Amino acid sequence: MTNSITGSQPTIEDVALLAGVSTATVSRALNGTSNVSSVSKHKVDLAVKTLGFIPNAGARSLMLRRSGTIGVVIPTLSNTVFSQAMHGFQQCLDKSGYQLLLACSNYNKETEANQVRNLISRGVEGIALTGGSQNREILSLLKQRGIPYLHVVTHRSPMKGYSVGFDNCKAAGLPIHHLFALGHRKIGVLVGNIKNNDRSKSRLHGMLAALQQENYHPLEIVHRECDYSIESARSSFMSMIRSFPEITAIACGNDVIAHGVVLQARHCGFSVPRDISVTGFDDIELSEHLLPSLTTVRTNAAEMWFIAAEKLLGLIDKEGLGTRHTKSPVQLIIRDSTSRPRSHSLKLKFKEVQSSHA
Amino acid sequence: MTNSITGSQPTIEDVALLAGVSTATVSRALNGTSNVSSVSKHKVDLAVKTLGFIPNAGARSLMLRRSGTIGVVIPTLSNTVFSQAMHGFQQCLDKSGYQLLLACSNYNKETEANQVRNLISRGVEGIALTGGSQNREILSLLKQRGIPYLHVVTHRSPMKGYSVGFDNCKAAGLPIHHLFALGHRKIGVLVGNIKNNDRSKSRLHGMLAALQQENYHPLEIVHRECDYSIESARSSFMSMIRSFPEITAIACGNDVIAHGVVLQARHCGFSVPRDISVTGFDDIELSEHLLPSLTTVRTNAAEMWFIAAEKLLGLIDKEGLGTRHTKSPVQLIIRDSTSRPRSHSLKLKFKEVQSSHA
C-alpha cells in the first residue's frame, strides 16, 4: 500500500489512491479513452509525477491484445548494411509510435527460428525477416497465429508471404555485364558464405548466370566464398589471385568484401582499377569515399527497410493486402574501381611482387 | 475454447484441455518447477507441439516479477563502434539467457530519457547507458525503482552509480603525446559534436590538455567539431587545412572521422603520413586495413560491453556491489598513419593543389 523508499514499482492503484480516484479514472485520464473531468485529470497527473508512475507494458498488452511492438530478425549487426537498414526501419516505426524489438540470427536457421518464437512470446504485432529461406515450420506458426510478417531483401515470398526487396540474382548480374562491356574476359567472383544466406546464394547464381550469358564456359568460371569480414576477403583475394593470376576483375557479393579486395590489392602494390577492377554490392557509406571509389550496386538498405516497415504496418492494419511483392529500386553505380583491362598486367605484376617477397 | 484455424493464440488453458490435465500441471511441466509424472509431461509436450503454444512473456513476467530482459541505450547504430559494442553485449547476455532490448537516443537527451522510461515499462531488470551525462531525473527514477543500471564508455558515475569503461580525457591524450614525440608542433584536433556527448567532450578536453602540457599556447590550438560521418569529416578537414595549412598532424575524436580525414587528404593528393599524420580513436575493424593503416587508441568496444553486461548481471544478482568503477583497458596502437613531420610540406603542397584546381 505504502511506497517504500527503494525498490518500489508504483502501480495504477498507488496513483488512484494518492489522487483520490478509482483506478478506472486513472486509466482513462492517462489514455484519454473517455472523458475525464479536468479536476480528476490534474489530480492524476500530479500523482503520476509524484510517484514516478510508469505503466506496466506487459499487463497493458494483456488487456489491449496489442503490444505496440514490431519484431525484426537480421543476421547480424556487424555488417554496416544492416545497421543502416535498422536505422531506416526504426525511422518509420518511430513516426507510428511502434517500438522495435531487434533480434540477430547469426546466420543460423535454428537461432532464427528461436528468435521468432521469442518475438512472438513478447507479443509483437508483426515481424520483418531477412531473406526468404526461413524454416517452413516457423512461417506456418506465424500464419497460424495470424501475425503479419514480411521477407525483406528478396523478391521471393515462400508460402504465399509478402516481400519487399529486389531480385538478388538479376541485380548481381549488373556488375558482371558492366565488367564485360569494359572488355574484361577473365572475371573472378567472390561472395560471402552462401550457407543459410539465400541473398548471397542468389547473388552468386546471378553472377555465374551472367557470365554464362556472356559466353563463358562454365569451366572457366572462377568463384570463391569467404566470411563477411575484411580480413577474410583479403586472404580469399590472395588465394584467388595466386591460383588465377590471369583474372583482370573481381566481382564481390557485398561491399565489405569488395573493400577487403581493394585494400589487399593495393597492399600488394597493384593499382585499382589499372591492374584489376573491383565491384561491390550494397553501396554502404564508405564505398563512395574509398580510394578508389567503389563501383557497386546501390540497394538503398535504409530506404528499403523503411518501405518494409510501412508495408508491415499496412498489413497489421489489414489494409492493402494486395501486392505480394513490393519492389525496391536497385541501381548500378559506376565509380573509379572499374576500367578497361590491361592485358595480363596482373600476371606480370604478381610475378614481380612474388619475386620481391622471396 | 476451440481454436479457429487462423488468428489463434493458444493459451496454457488450451494446452491443458488438449493434454487432459490442469493448467498448473502444464505450467509445471513447462518450467520444471516441480515434479511432474512423465506421462503428464509427454501429454503436455505433445499438446504444446500440436497447438504451437508459445507462452505469453507479458503475463509470465507479471507473475514472476522478472522479465528476463536487459535494456541498453546507445546513441546510434550508425557508428560501427556501437554495432561492435552490441555484439559483445549480446554475446554475454545470450549465455545467461537474458534478452536484449535495444534503444537509440540519436544523441538527444530527451529521447534518451523517453527510451529509458520505455524500457522500464517493458520491465527490464537492468539498464546499460552510454556515457555519464544522463538526465538526473531519469537516474533517480531508476534508483527509486531499484533497477540496476550502469554507465559504459566512461569512468565517471554520477549520483553514485556504477561504470564500466575508461577515462576518455586521459586516453585522448595518448595520440597527442605520440604525435608530439614524433616531432609534430602544429597539431589540429577534430572531434565529433560535443553536444550531448560527454565522451566526445572529454576527448576534446583531453587532447587540448595534452597540448597545453606540451607547452602549447592556448591561442595556437586549432580544433573543430564535425558530424559523425565520413562526409562531414572530409569537409571539416578541408576547412581546417585551408585556414591552417601549417599543421602537420590531425588528431581525431574517433576512427570514422579519422578515416574521412585520411581519405580526403589522399584525395587532395597529400601523402599520409608523409605530408600529414592522422590519428583516430576506437580502433574499429577497418582501421588496421586502411591504407595507410590507422594509428589509433584501441578501446575494445566489444570486450568493454561484454564486461559491462557481466557487471550488470552481477548487480541484478546483488553480488559484488563493491567496485563502483570497472576499468576497461585502453591502448595506443601505432600504425602507418603517423610519422615524423616534414617541415611545411603541406603548406607548399596545398598551394600546388590550389593552383592546379584554379
Added chain:
DNA sequence: TTGTAGGCGTTATCAA
C-alpha cells in the same frame, strides 16, 4: 503427483 483458486497490473464493461 495433481487440481483449485487467487492474484500479478492493466483496461473495458456496465451501472450508477
Added chain:
DNA sequence: TTGATAACGCCTACAA
C-alpha cells in the same frame, strides 16, 4: 463523469 468488477494469460500457494 465515475467506480466496481471482470477479464487478459500465467504461476504458485494450498489442499487433496
